[in-house]
Every structure is written in structure tokens, then in C-alpha cells.
Amino acid sequence: MLSIKNLSASINGKEILKGVNLEVKAGEVHAIMGPNGTGKSTLAYVIAGRQGYEVTSGEIIFNGRNLLELSTEERACEGIFLGFQYPVEIPGVSITNFLRTAMNEQRKYHGLDPIPAKEFLSKMEEKKKMLELQDKLTNRSVNEGFSGGEKKKNEIFQMAMLEPMLAILDETDSGLDIDALRIVATGVNKLRRPDNATVVITHYQRLLDYIVPDVVHVLFDGRIVKSGGKEMALELEEKGYEWIKSQL
């Protein structure tokens, strides 16, 4: 599904990614771990198409399409979803309106008519129930005045509504208490299907108690330096990132 080859990228002339290689197949859950400042978020941004990053070499192929040639919104319409580490507040725009706009723009991209209001509402009810979200959350403005936990749940709710092919969750577990963590993880697990994939970017092993990855990668100094099975996350937790460094 996603094939990243020798990807290097810089921001303001500073090289952050230094030849990343990553293969994600449909049905898989990948975890990308690593200490702070090694390029985890940059990798997520470059895949999603954030402005300001310059790709200096390599390619990102997603379902046969060269992502680097597409705008941010086109990538989203192709099925990329980024769950933000710091979701942005948009006062004055309700989650309902925001999601409906997003969904209809994605449908338009695929040559579909806008979603009928009734269908949209029942879909929203269904997903809210699935994620155990409070009713009133969706009437509020996007992320405005939300607690950290509410913001992250809202990210998962958007993911549930937009049904992406590939979801990249950037530090979705940061700042969450155990209950919120469980809800977020349950959402991710319930949304898992044979035809979609998830990349979880995380700092700690904790989230991986709830979301069991097929592959764990360690990103260090702009490169994926080690990949392995889920047991590697435990080993990392135990031995720390110094262990990785010593192996380099």
C-alpha cells in the first residue's frame, strides 16, 4: 500500500529525514518509535504533504501513485489520514459541519454526489456509539476548548468518519490518561480492516499494550535503524534507546 524509498527531507535547510525506507501492506499495523527529535513527526508531515518541508531525495508511492506530486488535500482524498499530535482549534465551525465538508470534498474528488443529510447523521451516530463519544461533542466547534483527551478522541472520530486507507497517528497517546488511551486504542482496533492500514507514531511502549502492531520500527537520527516484531517494543522499553545507539 505504502512504499517509501530512500526518503530524505529538510526544513529551513536542515536535514531531518536521511533516507527512510518503509513498506506498509494492507491489513497491517506499524508502530514507529524513537526518541524525541529524530524525525517521527516530520515523516508524518511529509507523507501528509505539509508545506515547508523539502524532499531532497527518494519517493513515496501510495497505491501506485506518487504522493509527492499531490497536494495535501489530494493525498487526503486518496486515503491518507493524519491524526495530529496537536489538533488545531477552529472556533466557529462545528465538528458536524467540518466533517460534512471534508466528506463531501472527498466524495467530489471521487466523482460522487454529496452525502445525503440523513445518511451522514446516522453514520455519525454509529461512529459516536462505537467510540463511546458524548453526544454534545459533535455540536461543539472543532477542538475549541477541548481537553487533551477530547482532542485526541476527536481525531479518532474524524478518522472513523472519513474511513481512510492509511491512518498515521502522530503521538496520539501523548497526554492521555488510561481511560482516554483505552478509548483511542479501541477505536483504532475496531476500525482495523483487511484493506486498510495504520501507522502509529509513539514515544512510549504503553500504547502498544492496547494496539498490537505487526511491525515495530525504530526511527533514529532520520533513519529507520531497526525493525522487528511486537516483542521489540518490549525490549526497547526495557533496555531504552541507548541500546539502539550502542548497536549502531
Added chain:
Amino acid sequence: MEHIQIETDLKSSLESIFTEKSPTLFSKDTPYVAGVRKQAFDKFAQLGFPTARQERWRGTDLSKSLAPDYEFIMEAPGENVDIEKIFQCEVPHFETFLVAQLNGWYVYRNSPLTVLPSGVVIGSLAKAFEQYPDLIKQHYGKYTEQSAEGLIALNTAFAQDGIFIYVPDNVTVPDVIQMVNIVDFDRNLMLQARNLVIVGKNSHLRLVQCDDSINHKVTFINSVSEVFLDKDSSLDHYKLQNKDEHSTLINSLYFYQESGSSLSSNAISLNGGIIRNNTTVKLAGEHSSANIYGVYLMDRNQHIDNQVFIDHMVPNCQSSEMFKGILDDHASGVFNGHVMVRKDAQHTNAYQSNKNILLTDKATVDTKPFLEIYADDVKCSHGATVGQLDGDAMFYIRSRGISEANAQILLMYAFAAEVVNKISIPELRQRIDDMVKKRLRGELSYCDQCVLHCSTQEKKVSFEIDVTKI
């Protein structure tokens, strides 16, 4: 109908018109009104038109607006103009009591002054001069008289008609009163519109003031409204400005508030050549409050100027100002928020905020918060920002599949919504919300009004004027 052509030297020709024509033009003046007029004329002769050299006019240059030859319409258009033929309110389920001014003159069907069963009087100011001399003496010209503005003096010197609203004590006016100011004239027109609103003790009024134009000629509207709010009364006031680019609109509002009264005034400026809103609030009675809001969306070469002066004269009053604007292309904006807290006005609570988004590097805004505080136990805050659309927010929205253009609209809409959401009449809020969305999509033209029926746009709008009445 008598039209007076004004020569290029506007000030001296206005002076000679006044001197020569006063006896005939203002023949119906009561001694009180005549006195106010004469005094204002002398003041205008002394002050003249404002120039960019004056501090209060530094950001708004009227020299181009004052350059063309203008005409004055010195006689009423006559009675029995069918308002429904001209206007149709597009706001669904919006029951309003509609009063209209055509080229500055009150337009009426049956009677120049309507007296409702509750005792509320709505109608022509010219008629009120004659019929309610005591109320006029008590209020007319009282709230503007300290003004050092040449334009206020000019208006008072030449004002002949406008809208008069009187709400007696203890009346809650059920209908929203909608004041529509229409300009339809085939030559350049300068007009002095004058309104007087009196809200009695413990009475409540909702007022929507719309400034519209039909023609494409150059117009200069110098509108002055005086509003008196008696004890424990309230006024919910809206100003909707959607004008063509040839127009200059100077809209001066003077609010005078007695104790316990509350005012909310919201200026929504969507289009216009030059718009200047002067809002003066005198908090003269304790525990009175004023919320002054504004939102402006300007593009091309449009210019918007909001001047707010809030005078905390006594203790325990509250005022709040929030103005938000988006300026595109070469548009320019000015905000000047002056809050005065007098020596004895302890426990004043004053808040002020002006936020701007500039979409291009050619758009400009000049914002100046100005707090003048002479009391020591007060809470005052102010803030002004000028910026671009937030890059993080743009990325967030686009990462959901929303196009760059729509993401921009969404953010601009969200920015304006903070002010629009303060509109407490649901039907009006809905409509203005729609207009703002349309405006942001670039689909709102000046003839797309809340009150004008769009389908009549192609037809030449005709007013049935009875010439014999003139």
C-alpha cells in the same frame, strides 16, 4: 422636487445655500429646532469638512469623496410610496416593522407618524418636530452638541427628515424595527440623514439599520442618529452595510445611557466604497452596559473605518468592544477605540479587542486602542492583532481533504463567526451568516441585500411620487 446643485467648493456653496434658502427650506422649524440648526451652521462654518490632517481623520481621506459636484434633495418625495413594491425582506420568518428612507426622506404609506396601541411612535422626524415638540426639545441635538466634528454640525444644520422612534416607559416592542436607508437618484447625491430614537424606562427595543443603494452614481451619505436609553431599558441594535463602491457612508451614532440600561450594537460591513462608523456611547447612569461589536469584510479598494468612543462617566458600568475584520486586495481599514474612564467612575469594567486578517501584502489596517483612565479601581483591557491566516490550521483542514480555497473560506468564516454569533435575533443571525459565507466566496454583490428583492434588480425601480404634494 427641488434639487440644489452644489458647486465644487462644497463648503462655501453649502454656506450660501443655508444663508439664502433657510427661510423657505426650514420654514416649519420650531424655535428650538431653528436654534439648534443655526448653532450647528455656525459650527460647520468654523470647522468645515474634516481633513486627513486631523488626528481623528488621519486614516480616512475624504478629499476624493468631497471632490465631485453633488446635488441635494431638499423636498420630501411625497406620501403613499408603496414600500412593499420597493423592498421585500429576504430574511425568512423575519417579522419586522419596516420603515424606510428614500434619499434621506421618510417614506410612508398612510401616515407620516404611526402610533401603535402600545403608545410606540414610529415615523418621520420632520413630522415629529411639529407633533412632539417637547420630546424633541428634550432630546434632539442633545447628544451630538458636544461634538467637534464638522460633519455632525453639517448634518444638524441641514437635516430635514429621517426616522423618529419613541418607545414610552414599560413597553417591550415585539417586532424588530427595520430601518432601511435607500439611495436611488440618477445624479451625484449628498444627503444628510438624521434619526432620533428614544427608549423609555424599562422598555426594550430591537433595531436593524440597513444601508443600501440601488443606483451606480456617486453618493455621499452623512447619517447621524441620536439614541437615548432611559433607566433599565435595553436596545439591541444592528447596522448592516452593503453599499456600492461609489458611495461614501459616514454613519455617526450617539448613544446616551441612563442607569441600568443595556446596549448592544453590532456593525456588519460587507461592501462599500468608504465606510466610516462613528460610535459614541455615554454611560451616564450607574450599572449601565454597552457591547459594541463589528465585523468587516473588505476587498478591492474598499475602505472601512470604525471609531468607537466609550465614555464611562459614572461608577459601576461595563463596556466591551470586539471588532474583527478581513481585508483583501488593496482594501484598507482603520480601528480607533477610545475608552475614557472619568475620575469618579470606579469599578469600571472595560474590554476592547480588534483583530484583523490581511490576505494580501497590499491590504492595510491601522488599529489604535486608546484607554484614558482617571479612576484607580478599574478593570480595563485591550488588545489588537494583525495577521495572516494560520498556517497550522490551513494544514489541519486540508489534511482532511478540504481544498485550499475552501480551507481559507472556512478559516475566515470561523474568524468572523465570533462576532456574527453575538447576533441575538436568530433569523437575522442566520441571514447574516449566509451573507458572510457568500461574501467570503466572492458571491455577494452590493445589490444582494437583506431587504432588496434581488429579482427586481433588472427592472428600474420606480417610486410613485405624487408631484402635487411637493
